[in-house]
Amino acid sequence: MIKPSAIAINALALLPAHIKADFVQNEGVNGGIFTDGELRLIVSGEEYGFYVEVKTIHRKESLSSLFADAAPNTLLICNRLTPYLVDICIENGVNFIDNAGNVRINNGALHIWIESQQTRQSQKDLNLVGKSNKLGEGAAKLLFVLLSNPDVLNFPYREMAEYANISLGMVSKGLGTLQAESLISLGKTRRILDAERMLSLWIESYRLSIRPKLGGIRLQLEGEWQDIPMEDNDFWGGEAAAEKLTQYLHPQELQLFTRQPVQKKLAQLKCRPNPEGNLWLVPAFWGDKLAWSETSQALLAVAELASSKDSRNIEVARMIHEQYL
Structure with a gap:
Protein backbone atom coordinates (compact mmCIF):
# COMPACT_ATOMS: atom_id res chain seq x y z
CA MET A 1 0.00 0.00 0.00
CA ILE A 2 1.25 3.50 -0.83
CA LYS A 3 0.24 6.89 0.47
CA PRO A 4 -2.77 8.35 -1.37
CA SER A 5 -1.99 11.18 -3.73
CA ALA A 6 -2.54 14.81 -2.74
CA ILE A 7 -5.55 15.00 -5.07
CA ALA A 8 -7.24 12.10 -3.30
CA ILE A 9 -6.37 13.36 0.19
CA ASN A 10 -7.70 16.85 -0.50
CA ALA A 11 -10.86 15.64 -2.24
CA LEU A 12 -11.84 13.11 0.43
CA ALA A 13 -11.08 15.59 3.23
CA LEU A 14 -13.87 17.83 1.92
CA LEU A 15 -16.57 15.18 2.18
CA PRO A 16 -19.35 16.05 4.65
CA ALA A 17 -18.92 14.68 8.16
CA HIS A 18 -21.74 12.16 7.76
CA ILE A 19 -19.87 10.42 4.90
CA LYS A 20 -16.93 8.29 6.02
CA ALA A 21 -14.28 7.38 3.45
CA ASP A 22 -11.62 4.68 3.50
CA PHE A 23 -9.35 4.83 0.45
CA VAL A 24 -6.62 2.29 -0.32
CA GLN A 25 -4.40 3.27 -3.23
CA ASN A 26 -2.96 0.40 -5.26
CA GLU A 27 0.76 -0.04 -5.76
CA GLY A 28 2.36 -1.30 -8.93
CA VAL A 29 -0.86 -1.34 -10.96
CA ASN A 30 -0.70 0.52 -14.24
CA GLY A 31 -2.31 0.59 -17.63
CA GLY A 32 -5.87 -0.07 -16.47
CA ILE A 33 -8.71 2.41 -16.02
CA PHE A 34 -10.18 2.69 -12.50
CA THR A 35 -7.31 0.64 -11.01
CA ASP A 36 -5.62 3.36 -8.93
CA GLY A 37 -7.26 2.17 -5.75
CA GLU A 38 -10.43 1.16 -3.94
CA LEU A 39 -12.71 3.46 -2.00
CA ARG A 40 -15.16 2.41 0.70
CA LEU A 41 -17.85 4.96 1.59
CA ILE A 42 -19.95 4.55 4.71
CA VAL A 43 -23.22 6.48 4.66
CA SER A 44 -25.89 6.00 7.34
CA GLY A 45 -24.25 2.76 8.40
CA GLU A 46 -24.25 1.29 4.86
CA GLU A 47 -21.05 0.48 2.95
CA TYR A 48 -20.49 1.16 -0.75
CA GLY A 49 -17.36 0.14 -2.66
CA PHE A 50 -15.84 1.78 -5.74
CA TYR A 51 -12.87 1.16 -8.02
CA VAL A 52 -11.07 4.48 -8.35
CA GLU A 53 -9.28 6.51 -11.02
CA VAL A 54 -7.17 9.39 -9.63
CA LYS A 55 -6.60 11.83 -12.45
CA THR A 56 -6.03 15.52 -13.22
CA ILE A 57 -8.75 16.78 -15.55
CA HIS A 58 -8.44 19.98 -17.58
CA ARG A 59 -10.72 19.42 -20.57
CA LYS A 60 -13.19 16.98 -22.08
CA GLU A 61 -10.40 15.04 -23.78
CA SER A 62 -8.96 14.19 -20.35
CA LEU A 63 -12.26 12.54 -19.43
CA SER A 64 -12.98 10.67 -22.65
CA SER A 65 -10.64 7.76 -21.82
CA LEU A 66 -12.87 6.92 -18.83
CA PHE A 67 -16.21 6.70 -20.62
CA ALA A 68 -15.97 3.10 -21.86
CA ASP A 69 -15.12 1.74 -18.39
CA ALA A 70 -17.38 3.98 -16.31
CA ALA A 71 -19.84 1.93 -14.27
CA PRO A 72 -21.96 2.35 -11.12
CA ASN A 73 -19.10 0.90 -9.02
CA THR A 74 -16.35 3.12 -10.47
CA LEU A 75 -15.40 6.62 -9.36
CA LEU A 76 -13.11 9.43 -10.45
CA ILE A 77 -11.16 11.48 -7.87
CA CYS A 78 -9.79 14.64 -9.44
CA ASN A 79 -9.01 18.35 -9.29
CA ARG A 80 -11.88 20.88 -9.38
CA LEU A 81 -14.20 20.26 -12.32
CA THR A 82 -15.75 23.21 -14.11
CA PRO A 83 -19.54 23.20 -14.60
CA TYR A 84 -19.04 22.17 -18.23
CA LEU A 85 -16.92 19.14 -17.23
CA VAL A 86 -19.41 18.24 -14.50
CA ASP A 87 -22.09 18.09 -17.19
CA ILE A 88 -19.86 15.83 -19.31
CA CYS A 89 -19.40 13.44 -16.35
CA ILE A 90 -23.15 13.30 -15.74
CA GLU A 91 -23.90 12.65 -19.42
CA ASN A 92 -21.41 9.75 -19.50
CA GLY A 93 -22.18 8.17 -16.13
CA VAL A 94 -18.87 9.05 -14.47
CA ASN A 95 -19.15 9.19 -10.67
CA PHE A 96 -16.72 11.71 -9.22
CA ILE A 97 -15.38 13.48 -6.15
CA ASP A 98 -13.26 16.56 -6.84
CA ASN A 99 -10.99 18.54 -4.54
CA ALA A 100 -13.27 21.59 -4.48
CA GLY A 101 -15.99 19.69 -2.61
CA ASN A 102 -18.15 18.63 -5.57
CA VAL A 103 -19.56 15.10 -5.49
CA ARG A 104 -21.79 13.23 -7.91
CA ILE A 105 -22.39 9.54 -7.20
CA ASN A 106 -25.19 7.32 -8.45
CA ASN A 107 -24.70 3.58 -8.18
CA GLY A 108 -28.37 2.64 -8.04
CA ALA A 109 -28.48 2.40 -4.26
CA LEU A 110 -26.46 5.46 -3.25
CA HIS A 111 -27.28 8.90 -4.66
CA ILE A 112 -25.07 11.85 -3.66
CA TRP A 113 -25.07 15.26 -5.34
CA ILE A 114 -23.03 18.00 -3.64
CA GLU A 115 -22.20 21.30 -5.36
CA SER A 116 -19.59 23.50 -3.69
CA GLN A 117 -19.88 27.26 -3.31
CA GLN A 118 -16.74 27.58 -5.46
CA THR A 119 -18.47 25.84 -8.36
CA ARG A 120 -21.59 27.97 -8.03
CA GLN A 121 -19.41 31.09 -8.35
CA SER A 122 -17.68 29.58 -11.37
CA GLN A 123 -21.07 28.87 -12.92
CA LYS A 124 -21.98 32.53 -12.50
CA ASP A 125 -18.77 33.56 -14.21
CA LEU A 126 -19.35 31.20 -17.13
CA ASN A 127 -22.89 32.51 -17.46
CA LEU A 128 -21.30 35.94 -17.65
CA VAL A 129 -23.13 37.36 -14.65
CA GLY A 130 -19.97 38.35 -12.82
CA LYS A 131 -18.70 41.75 -11.79
CA SER A 132 -19.58 44.60 -14.11
CA ASN A 133 -16.05 45.96 -14.36
CA LYS A 134 -15.55 48.04 -17.48
CA LEU A 135 -12.32 48.99 -19.19
CA GLY A 136 -12.08 51.78 -21.70
CA GLU A 137 -11.79 50.86 -25.37
CA GLY A 138 -7.99 51.18 -25.48
CA ALA A 139 -7.41 49.10 -22.34
CA ALA A 140 -9.85 46.47 -23.62
CA LYS A 141 -7.87 46.21 -26.88
CA LEU A 142 -4.67 45.79 -24.87
CA LEU A 143 -6.33 43.08 -22.81
CA PHE A 144 -7.26 41.20 -25.99
CA VAL A 145 -3.64 41.26 -27.17
CA LEU A 146 -2.26 40.12 -23.80
CA LEU A 147 -4.69 37.20 -23.67
CA SER A 148 -3.91 36.29 -27.30
CA ASN A 149 -0.15 36.39 -26.76
CA PRO A 150 1.04 36.78 -23.13
CA ASP A 151 4.62 37.33 -24.35
CA VAL A 152 3.57 40.81 -25.51
CA LEU A 153 3.53 41.87 -21.83
CA ASN A 154 7.35 41.87 -21.89
CA PHE A 155 7.65 43.89 -25.10
CA PRO A 156 8.57 47.61 -25.08
CA TYR A 157 5.56 49.88 -24.62
CA ARG A 158 5.85 51.24 -28.16
CA GLU A 159 5.67 47.73 -29.59
CA MET A 160 2.70 46.90 -27.36
CA ALA A 161 0.92 49.92 -28.80
CA GLU A 162 1.45 48.59 -32.33
CA TYR A 163 0.13 45.15 -31.39
CA ALA A 164 -3.00 46.58 -29.77
CA ASN A 165 -3.54 49.44 -32.25
CA ILE A 166 -3.66 52.02 -29.44
CA SER A 167 -1.63 55.04 -28.37
CA LEU A 168 1.54 54.82 -26.28
CA GLY A 169 -0.19 56.69 -23.46
CA MET A 170 -3.05 54.19 -23.48
CA VAL A 171 -0.58 51.33 -23.06
CA SER A 172 0.75 52.90 -19.86
CA LYS A 173 -2.74 53.67 -18.59
CA GLY A 174 -4.10 50.23 -19.46
CA LEU A 175 -1.20 48.37 -17.82
CA GLY A 176 -1.63 50.50 -14.71
CA THR A 177 -5.30 49.59 -14.51
CA LEU A 178 -4.59 45.88 -14.91
CA GLN A 179 -1.87 46.05 -12.25
CA ALA A 180 -4.18 47.91 -9.86
CA GLU A 181 -6.68 45.07 -10.27
CA SER A 182 -3.92 42.53 -9.39
CA LEU A 183 -4.25 40.95 -12.82
CA ILE A 184 -0.65 41.52 -13.90
CA SER A 185 2.66 42.33 -12.24
CA LEU A 186 4.89 45.08 -13.67
CA GLY A 187 7.84 44.36 -11.41
CA LYS A 188 11.31 43.42 -12.55
CA THR A 189 9.72 40.48 -14.38
CA ARG A 190 6.37 41.35 -15.91
CA ARG A 191 3.86 38.52 -15.70
CA ILE A 192 0.16 37.69 -15.76
CA LEU A 193 -1.23 36.90 -12.31
CA ASP A 194 -4.86 35.97 -12.99
CA ALA A 195 -5.60 34.96 -16.57
CA GLU A 196 -9.05 33.60 -15.69
CA ARG A 197 -10.25 36.91 -14.27
CA MET A 198 -8.67 38.73 -17.22
CA LEU A 199 -10.80 36.56 -19.50
CA SER A 200 -13.99 37.49 -17.62
CA LEU A 201 -13.00 41.15 -17.82
CA TRP A 202 -12.34 40.81 -21.57
CA ILE A 203 -15.82 39.39 -22.21
CA GLU A 204 -17.46 42.22 -20.29
CA SER A 205 -15.23 44.93 -21.78
CA TYR A 206 -15.77 43.68 -25.32
CA ARG A 207 -19.54 43.99 -24.86
CA LEU A 208 -19.42 47.42 -23.25
CA SER A 209 -16.37 49.15 -24.75
CA ILE A 210 -15.36 47.54 -28.06
CA ARG A 211 -18.48 46.13 -29.68
CA PRO A 212 -20.48 49.40 -29.71
CA LYS A 213 -17.60 51.11 -31.57
Missing part, protein backbone atom coordinates in the same frame (compact mmCIF):
# COMPACT_ATOMS: atom_id res chain seq x y z
CA LEU A 214 -16.80 48.43 -34.15
CA GLY A 215 -18.69 50.14 -36.93
CA GLY A 216 -18.60 48.22 -40.18
CA ILE A 217 -21.65 47.40 -42.28
CA ARG A 218 -24.48 44.88 -42.21
CA LEU A 219 -24.93 42.78 -45.36
CA GLN A 220 -27.39 40.18 -46.59
CA LEU A 221 -25.56 36.95 -47.42
CA GLU A 222 -27.59 34.75 -49.75
CA GLY A 223 -25.20 31.81 -50.12
CA GLU A 224 -23.23 29.65 -47.69
CA TRP A 225 -20.86 31.41 -45.29
CA GLN A 226 -18.14 28.83 -46.02
CA ASP A 227 -18.05 30.07 -49.62
CA ILE A 228 -17.07 33.62 -48.68
CA PRO A 229 -13.65 34.47 -50.21
CA MET A 230 -11.19 34.80 -47.32
CA GLU A 231 -7.86 36.64 -47.47
CA ASP A 232 -4.96 36.25 -45.04
CA ASN A 233 -6.13 39.36 -43.19
CA ASP A 234 -9.77 38.27 -42.80
CA PHE A 235 -10.90 36.70 -39.50
CA TRP A 236 -14.16 35.17 -38.35
CA GLY A 237 -15.71 36.24 -35.06
CA GLY A 238 -18.85 35.14 -33.21
CA GLU A 239 -20.82 32.12 -34.37
CA ALA A 240 -18.68 31.34 -37.43
CA ALA A 241 -15.51 31.39 -35.30
CA ALA A 242 -17.26 29.10 -32.82
CA GLU A 243 -18.23 26.68 -35.59
CA LYS A 244 -14.63 26.53 -36.84
CA LEU A 245 -13.44 25.72 -33.31
CA THR A 246 -16.15 23.27 -32.20
CA GLN A 247 -18.08 22.05 -35.27
CA TYR A 248 -21.07 22.30 -32.93
CA LEU A 249 -22.89 25.51 -33.81
CA HIS A 250 -24.61 26.11 -37.16
CA PRO A 251 -24.02 29.85 -37.63
CA GLN A 252 -27.00 32.10 -38.20
CA GLU A 253 -25.48 35.50 -37.40
CA LEU A 254 -22.09 36.04 -39.04
CA GLN A 255 -19.31 38.41 -38.01
CA LEU A 256 -16.30 38.89 -40.29
CA PHE A 257 -13.34 41.05 -39.26
CA THR A 258 -11.07 42.35 -42.01
CA ARG A 259 -7.87 44.35 -42.22
CA GLN A 260 -8.68 45.33 -45.79
CA PRO A 261 -10.53 48.57 -46.49
CA VAL A 262 -14.20 47.77 -45.91
CA GLN A 263 -15.20 48.98 -49.40
CA LYS A 264 -12.63 46.67 -51.02
CA LYS A 265 -13.88 43.65 -49.06
CA LEU A 266 -17.45 44.65 -49.81
CA ALA A 267 -16.70 44.48 -53.54
CA GLN A 268 -15.34 40.92 -53.08
CA LEU A 269 -18.38 39.74 -51.15
CA LYS A 270 -20.94 40.97 -53.68
CA CYS A 271 -23.57 41.25 -50.96
CA ARG A 272 -26.15 44.00 -50.74
CA PRO A 273 -26.25 46.23 -47.64
CA ASN A 274 -29.12 45.47 -45.28
CA PRO A 275 -29.41 46.92 -41.74
CA GLU A 276 -31.01 43.62 -40.65
CA GLY A 277 -28.60 41.45 -42.65
CA ASN A 278 -27.02 38.26 -41.34
CA LEU A 279 -23.40 39.24 -42.10
CA TRP A 280 -21.64 41.96 -40.13
CA LEU A 281 -18.47 43.10 -41.90
CA VAL A 282 -16.21 44.79 -39.34
CA PRO A 283 -12.78 46.49 -39.45
CA ALA A 284 -10.26 44.58 -37.30
CA PHE A 285 -9.62 46.53 -34.09
CA TRP A 286 -6.20 45.06 -33.21
CA GLY A 287 -2.81 45.84 -34.76
CA ASP A 288 -1.49 43.91 -37.73
CA LYS A 289 1.59 42.78 -35.77
CA LEU A 290 -0.51 40.34 -33.72
CA ALA A 291 0.00 36.83 -35.08
CA TRP A 292 -3.38 35.12 -35.36
CA SER A 293 -3.96 31.95 -33.35
CA GLU A 294 -6.72 29.64 -32.15
CA THR A 295 -6.64 31.57 -28.88
CA SER A 296 -7.31 34.85 -30.72
CA GLN A 297 -10.20 33.26 -32.58
CA ALA A 298 -11.57 31.75 -29.36
CA LEU A 299 -11.44 35.13 -27.60
CA LEU A 300 -13.45 36.77 -30.40
CA ALA A 301 -15.90 33.87 -30.51
CA VAL A 302 -16.58 33.77 -26.76
CA ALA A 303 -16.98 37.53 -26.41
CA GLU A 304 -19.45 37.87 -29.31
CA LEU A 305 -21.41 34.76 -28.32
CA ALA A 306 -21.73 36.03 -24.76
CA SER A 307 -22.95 39.42 -25.90
CA SER A 308 -25.81 37.77 -27.84
CA LYS A 309 -27.47 36.63 -24.58
CA ASP A 310 -28.70 33.54 -26.48
CA SER A 311 -28.67 30.49 -24.20
CA ARG A 312 -27.31 28.13 -26.87
CA ASN A 313 -24.57 30.59 -27.81
CA ILE A 314 -23.58 30.93 -24.16
CA GLU A 315 -23.38 27.14 -23.83
CA VAL A 316 -21.05 27.00 -26.86
CA ALA A 317 -19.04 29.88 -25.37
CA ARG A 318 -18.59 27.73 -22.27
CA MET A 319 -17.36 24.84 -24.41
CA ILE A 320 -14.81 27.07 -26.15
CA HIS A 321 -13.70 28.45 -22.79
CA GLU A 322 -12.97 24.93 -21.55
CA GLN A 323 -11.26 23.68 -24.70
CA TYR A 324 -9.22 26.69 -25.80
CA LEU A 325 -8.96 29.30 -23.03
Whole structure:
Protein backbone atom coordinates (compact mmCIF):
# COMPACT_ATOMS: atom_id res chain seq x y z
CA MET A 1 0.00 0.00 0.00
CA ILE A 2 1.25 3.50 -0.83
CA LYS A 3 0.24 6.89 0.47
CA PRO A 4 -2.77 8.35 -1.37
CA SER A 5 -1.99 11.18 -3.73
CA ALA A 6 -2.54 14.81 -2.74
CA ILE A 7 -5.55 15.00 -5.07
CA ALA A 8 -7.24 12.10 -3.30
CA ILE A 9 -6.37 13.36 0.19
CA ASN A 10 -7.70 16.85 -0.50
CA ALA A 11 -10.86 15.64 -2.24
CA LEU A 12 -11.84 13.11 0.43
CA ALA A 13 -11.08 15.59 3.23
CA LEU A 14 -13.87 17.83 1.92
CA LEU A 15 -16.57 15.18 2.18
CA PRO A 16 -19.35 16.05 4.65
CA ALA A 17 -18.92 14.68 8.16
CA HIS A 18 -21.74 12.16 7.76
CA ILE A 19 -19.87 10.42 4.90
CA LYS A 20 -16.93 8.29 6.02
CA ALA A 21 -14.28 7.38 3.45
CA ASP A 22 -11.62 4.68 3.50
CA PHE A 23 -9.35 4.83 0.45
CA VAL A 24 -6.62 2.29 -0.32
CA GLN A 25 -4.40 3.27 -3.23
CA ASN A 26 -2.96 0.40 -5.26
CA GLU A 27 0.76 -0.04 -5.76
CA GLY A 28 2.36 -1.30 -8.93
CA VAL A 29 -0.86 -1.34 -10.96
CA ASN A 30 -0.70 0.52 -14.24
CA GLY A 31 -2.31 0.59 -17.63
CA GLY A 32 -5.87 -0.07 -16.47
CA ILE A 33 -8.71 2.41 -16.02
CA PHE A 34 -10.18 2.69 -12.50
CA THR A 35 -7.31 0.64 -11.01
CA ASP A 36 -5.62 3.36 -8.93
CA GLY A 37 -7.26 2.17 -5.75
CA GLU A 38 -10.43 1.16 -3.94
CA LEU A 39 -12.71 3.46 -2.00
CA ARG A 40 -15.16 2.41 0.70
CA LEU A 41 -17.85 4.96 1.59
CA ILE A 42 -19.95 4.55 4.71
CA VAL A 43 -23.22 6.48 4.66
CA SER A 44 -25.89 6.00 7.34
CA GLY A 45 -24.25 2.76 8.40
CA GLU A 46 -24.25 1.29 4.86
CA GLU A 47 -21.05 0.48 2.95
CA TYR A 48 -20.49 1.16 -0.75
CA GLY A 49 -17.36 0.14 -2.66
CA PHE A 50 -15.84 1.78 -5.74
CA TYR A 51 -12.87 1.16 -8.02
CA VAL A 52 -11.07 4.48 -8.35
CA GLU A 53 -9.28 6.51 -11.02
CA VAL A 54 -7.17 9.39 -9.63
CA LYS A 55 -6.60 11.83 -12.45
CA THR A 56 -6.03 15.52 -13.22
CA ILE A 57 -8.75 16.78 -15.55
CA HIS A 58 -8.44 19.98 -17.58
CA ARG A 59 -10.72 19.42 -20.57
CA LYS A 60 -13.19 16.98 -22.08
CA GLU A 61 -10.40 15.04 -23.78
CA SER A 62 -8.96 14.19 -20.35
CA LEU A 63 -12.26 12.54 -19.43
CA SER A 64 -12.98 10.67 -22.65
CA SER A 65 -10.64 7.76 -21.82
CA LEU A 66 -12.87 6.92 -18.83
CA PHE A 67 -16.21 6.70 -20.62
CA ALA A 68 -15.97 3.10 -21.86
CA ASP A 69 -15.12 1.74 -18.39
CA ALA A 70 -17.38 3.98 -16.31
CA ALA A 71 -19.84 1.93 -14.27
CA PRO A 72 -21.96 2.35 -11.12
CA ASN A 73 -19.10 0.90 -9.02
CA THR A 74 -16.35 3.12 -10.47
CA LEU A 75 -15.40 6.62 -9.36
CA LEU A 76 -13.11 9.43 -10.45
CA ILE A 77 -11.16 11.48 -7.87
CA CYS A 78 -9.79 14.64 -9.44
CA ASN A 79 -9.01 18.35 -9.29
CA ARG A 80 -11.88 20.88 -9.38
CA LEU A 81 -14.20 20.26 -12.32
CA THR A 82 -15.75 23.21 -14.11
CA PRO A 83 -19.54 23.20 -14.60
CA TYR A 84 -19.04 22.17 -18.23
CA LEU A 85 -16.92 19.14 -17.23
CA VAL A 86 -19.41 18.24 -14.50
CA ASP A 87 -22.09 18.09 -17.19
CA ILE A 88 -19.86 15.83 -19.31
CA CYS A 89 -19.40 13.44 -16.35
CA ILE A 90 -23.15 13.30 -15.74
CA GLU A 91 -23.90 12.65 -19.42
CA ASN A 92 -21.41 9.75 -19.50
CA GLY A 93 -22.18 8.17 -16.13
CA VAL A 94 -18.87 9.05 -14.47
CA ASN A 95 -19.15 9.19 -10.67
CA PHE A 96 -16.72 11.71 -9.22
CA ILE A 97 -15.38 13.48 -6.15
CA ASP A 98 -13.26 16.56 -6.84
CA ASN A 99 -10.99 18.54 -4.54
CA ALA A 100 -13.27 21.59 -4.48
CA GLY A 101 -15.99 19.69 -2.61
CA ASN A 102 -18.15 18.63 -5.57
CA VAL A 103 -19.56 15.10 -5.49
CA ARG A 104 -21.79 13.23 -7.91
CA ILE A 105 -22.39 9.54 -7.20
CA ASN A 106 -25.19 7.32 -8.45
CA ASN A 107 -24.70 3.58 -8.18
CA GLY A 108 -28.37 2.64 -8.04
CA ALA A 109 -28.48 2.40 -4.26
CA LEU A 110 -26.46 5.46 -3.25
CA HIS A 111 -27.28 8.90 -4.66
CA ILE A 112 -25.07 11.85 -3.66
CA TRP A 113 -25.07 15.26 -5.34
CA ILE A 114 -23.03 18.00 -3.64
CA GLU A 115 -22.20 21.30 -5.36
CA SER A 116 -19.59 23.50 -3.69
CA GLN A 117 -19.88 27.26 -3.31
CA GLN A 118 -16.74 27.58 -5.46
CA THR A 119 -18.47 25.84 -8.36
CA ARG A 120 -21.59 27.97 -8.03
CA GLN A 121 -19.41 31.09 -8.35
CA SER A 122 -17.68 29.58 -11.37
CA GLN A 123 -21.07 28.87 -12.92
CA LYS A 124 -21.98 32.53 -12.50
CA ASP A 125 -18.77 33.56 -14.21
CA LEU A 126 -19.35 31.20 -17.13
CA ASN A 127 -22.89 32.51 -17.46
CA LEU A 128 -21.30 35.94 -17.65
CA VAL A 129 -23.13 37.36 -14.65
CA GLY A 130 -19.97 38.35 -12.82
CA LYS A 131 -18.70 41.75 -11.79
CA SER A 132 -19.58 44.60 -14.11
CA ASN A 133 -16.05 45.96 -14.36
CA LYS A 134 -15.55 48.04 -17.48
CA LEU A 135 -12.32 48.99 -19.19
CA GLY A 136 -12.08 51.78 -21.70
CA GLU A 137 -11.79 50.86 -25.37
CA GLY A 138 -7.99 51.18 -25.48
CA ALA A 139 -7.41 49.10 -22.34
CA ALA A 140 -9.85 46.47 -23.62
CA LYS A 141 -7.87 46.21 -26.88
CA LEU A 142 -4.67 45.79 -24.87
CA LEU A 143 -6.33 43.08 -22.81
CA PHE A 144 -7.26 41.20 -25.99
CA VAL A 145 -3.64 41.26 -27.17
CA LEU A 146 -2.26 40.12 -23.80
CA LEU A 147 -4.69 37.20 -23.67
CA SER A 148 -3.91 36.29 -27.30
CA ASN A 149 -0.15 36.39 -26.76
CA PRO A 150 1.04 36.78 -23.13
CA ASP A 151 4.62 37.33 -24.35
CA VAL A 152 3.57 40.81 -25.51
CA LEU A 153 3.53 41.87 -21.83
CA ASN A 154 7.35 41.87 -21.89
CA PHE A 155 7.65 43.89 -25.10
CA PRO A 156 8.57 47.61 -25.08
CA TYR A 157 5.56 49.88 -24.62
CA ARG A 158 5.85 51.24 -28.16
CA GLU A 159 5.67 47.73 -29.59
CA MET A 160 2.70 46.90 -27.36
CA ALA A 161 0.92 49.92 -28.80
CA GLU A 162 1.45 48.59 -32.33
CA TYR A 163 0.13 45.15 -31.39
CA ALA A 164 -3.00 46.58 -29.77
CA ASN A 165 -3.54 49.44 -32.25
CA ILE A 166 -3.66 52.02 -29.44
CA SER A 167 -1.63 55.04 -28.37
CA LEU A 168 1.54 54.82 -26.28
CA GLY A 169 -0.19 56.69 -23.46
CA MET A 170 -3.05 54.19 -23.48
CA VAL A 171 -0.58 51.33 -23.06
CA SER A 172 0.75 52.90 -19.86
CA LYS A 173 -2.74 53.67 -18.59
CA GLY A 174 -4.10 50.23 -19.46
CA LEU A 175 -1.20 48.37 -17.82
CA GLY A 176 -1.63 50.50 -14.71
CA THR A 177 -5.30 49.59 -14.51
CA LEU A 178 -4.59 45.88 -14.91
CA GLN A 179 -1.87 46.05 -12.25
CA ALA A 180 -4.18 47.91 -9.86
CA GLU A 181 -6.68 45.07 -10.27
CA SER A 182 -3.92 42.53 -9.39
CA LEU A 183 -4.25 40.95 -12.82
CA ILE A 184 -0.65 41.52 -13.90
CA SER A 185 2.66 42.33 -12.24
CA LEU A 186 4.89 45.08 -13.67
CA GLY A 187 7.84 44.36 -11.41
CA LYS A 188 11.31 43.42 -12.55
CA THR A 189 9.72 40.48 -14.38
CA ARG A 190 6.37 41.35 -15.91
CA ARG A 191 3.86 38.52 -15.70
CA ILE A 192 0.16 37.69 -15.76
CA LEU A 193 -1.23 36.90 -12.31
CA ASP A 194 -4.86 35.97 -12.99
CA ALA A 195 -5.60 34.96 -16.57
CA GLU A 196 -9.05 33.60 -15.69
CA ARG A 197 -10.25 36.91 -14.27
CA MET A 198 -8.67 38.73 -17.22
CA LEU A 199 -10.80 36.56 -19.50
CA SER A 200 -13.99 37.49 -17.62
CA LEU A 201 -13.00 41.15 -17.82
CA TRP A 202 -12.34 40.81 -21.57
CA ILE A 203 -15.82 39.39 -22.21
CA GLU A 204 -17.46 42.22 -20.29
CA SER A 205 -15.23 44.93 -21.78
CA TYR A 206 -15.77 43.68 -25.32
CA ARG A 207 -19.54 43.99 -24.86
CA LEU A 208 -19.42 47.42 -23.25
CA SER A 209 -16.37 49.15 -24.75
CA ILE A 210 -15.36 47.54 -28.06
CA ARG A 211 -18.48 46.13 -29.68
CA PRO A 212 -20.48 49.40 -29.71
CA LYS A 213 -17.60 51.11 -31.57
CA LEU A 214 -16.80 48.43 -34.15
CA GLY A 215 -18.69 50.14 -36.93
CA GLY A 216 -18.60 48.22 -40.18
CA ILE A 217 -21.65 47.40 -42.28
CA ARG A 218 -24.48 44.88 -42.21
CA LEU A 219 -24.93 42.78 -45.36
CA GLN A 220 -27.39 40.18 -46.59
CA LEU A 221 -25.56 36.95 -47.42
CA GLU A 222 -27.59 34.75 -49.75
CA GLY A 223 -25.20 31.81 -50.12
CA GLU A 224 -23.23 29.65 -47.69
CA TRP A 225 -20.86 31.41 -45.29
CA GLN A 226 -18.14 28.83 -46.02
CA ASP A 227 -18.05 30.07 -49.62
CA ILE A 228 -17.07 33.62 -48.68
CA PRO A 229 -13.65 34.47 -50.21
CA MET A 230 -11.19 34.80 -47.32
CA GLU A 231 -7.86 36.64 -47.47
CA ASP A 232 -4.96 36.25 -45.04
CA ASN A 233 -6.13 39.36 -43.19
CA ASP A 234 -9.77 38.27 -42.80
CA PHE A 235 -10.90 36.70 -39.50
CA TRP A 236 -14.16 35.17 -38.35
CA GLY A 237 -15.71 36.24 -35.06
CA GLY A 238 -18.85 35.14 -33.21
CA GLU A 239 -20.82 32.12 -34.37
CA ALA A 240 -18.68 31.34 -37.43
CA ALA A 241 -15.51 31.39 -35.30
CA ALA A 242 -17.26 29.10 -32.82
CA GLU A 243 -18.23 26.68 -35.59
CA LYS A 244 -14.63 26.53 -36.84
CA LEU A 245 -13.44 25.72 -33.31
CA THR A 246 -16.15 23.27 -32.20
CA GLN A 247 -18.08 22.05 -35.27
CA TYR A 248 -21.07 22.30 -32.93
CA LEU A 249 -22.89 25.51 -33.81
CA HIS A 250 -24.61 26.11 -37.16
CA PRO A 251 -24.02 29.85 -37.63
CA GLN A 252 -27.00 32.10 -38.20
CA GLU A 253 -25.48 35.50 -37.40
CA LEU A 254 -22.09 36.04 -39.04
CA GLN A 255 -19.31 38.41 -38.01
CA LEU A 256 -16.30 38.89 -40.29
CA PHE A 257 -13.34 41.05 -39.26
CA THR A 258 -11.07 42.35 -42.01
CA ARG A 259 -7.87 44.35 -42.22
CA GLN A 260 -8.68 45.33 -45.79
CA PRO A 261 -10.53 48.57 -46.49
CA VAL A 262 -14.20 47.77 -45.91
CA GLN A 263 -15.20 48.98 -49.40
CA LYS A 264 -12.63 46.67 -51.02
CA LYS A 265 -13.88 43.65 -49.06
CA LEU A 266 -17.45 44.65 -49.81
CA ALA A 267 -16.70 44.48 -53.54
CA GLN A 268 -15.34 40.92 -53.08
CA LEU A 269 -18.38 39.74 -51.15
CA LYS A 270 -20.94 40.97 -53.68
CA CYS A 271 -23.57 41.25 -50.96
CA ARG A 272 -26.15 44.00 -50.74
CA PRO A 273 -26.25 46.23 -47.64
CA ASN A 274 -29.12 45.47 -45.28
CA PRO A 275 -29.41 46.92 -41.74
CA GLU A 276 -31.01 43.62 -40.65
CA GLY A 277 -28.60 41.45 -42.65
CA ASN A 278 -27.02 38.26 -41.34
CA LEU A 279 -23.40 39.24 -42.10
CA TRP A 280 -21.64 41.96 -40.13
CA LEU A 281 -18.47 43.10 -41.90
CA VAL A 282 -16.21 44.79 -39.34
CA PRO A 283 -12.78 46.49 -39.45
CA ALA A 284 -10.26 44.58 -37.30
CA PHE A 285 -9.62 46.53 -34.09
CA TRP A 286 -6.20 45.06 -33.21
CA GLY A 287 -2.81 45.84 -34.76
CA ASP A 288 -1.49 43.91 -37.73
CA LYS A 289 1.59 42.78 -35.77
CA LEU A 290 -0.51 40.34 -33.72
CA ALA A 291 0.00 36.83 -35.08
CA TRP A 292 -3.38 35.12 -35.36
CA SER A 293 -3.96 31.95 -33.35
CA GLU A 294 -6.72 29.64 -32.15
CA THR A 295 -6.64 31.57 -28.88
CA SER A 296 -7.31 34.85 -30.72
CA GLN A 297 -10.20 33.26 -32.58
CA ALA A 298 -11.57 31.75 -29.36
CA LEU A 299 -11.44 35.13 -27.60
CA LEU A 300 -13.45 36.77 -30.40
CA ALA A 301 -15.90 33.87 -30.51
CA VAL A 302 -16.58 33.77 -26.76
CA ALA A 303 -16.98 37.53 -26.41
CA GLU A 304 -19.45 37.87 -29.31
CA LEU A 305 -21.41 34.76 -28.32
CA ALA A 306 -21.73 36.03 -24.76
CA SER A 307 -22.95 39.42 -25.90
CA SER A 308 -25.81 37.77 -27.84
CA LYS A 309 -27.47 36.63 -24.58
CA ASP A 310 -28.70 33.54 -26.48
CA SER A 311 -28.67 30.49 -24.20
CA ARG A 312 -27.31 28.13 -26.87
CA ASN A 313 -24.57 30.59 -27.81
CA ILE A 314 -23.58 30.93 -24.16
CA GLU A 315 -23.38 27.14 -23.83
CA VAL A 316 -21.05 27.00 -26.86
CA ALA A 317 -19.04 29.88 -25.37
CA ARG A 318 -18.59 27.73 -22.27
CA MET A 319 -17.36 24.84 -24.41
CA ILE A 320 -14.81 27.07 -26.15
CA HIS A 321 -13.70 28.45 -22.79
CA GLU A 322 -12.97 24.93 -21.55
CA GLN A 323 -11.26 23.68 -24.70
CA TYR A 324 -9.22 26.69 -25.80
CA LEU A 325 -8.96 29.30 -23.03
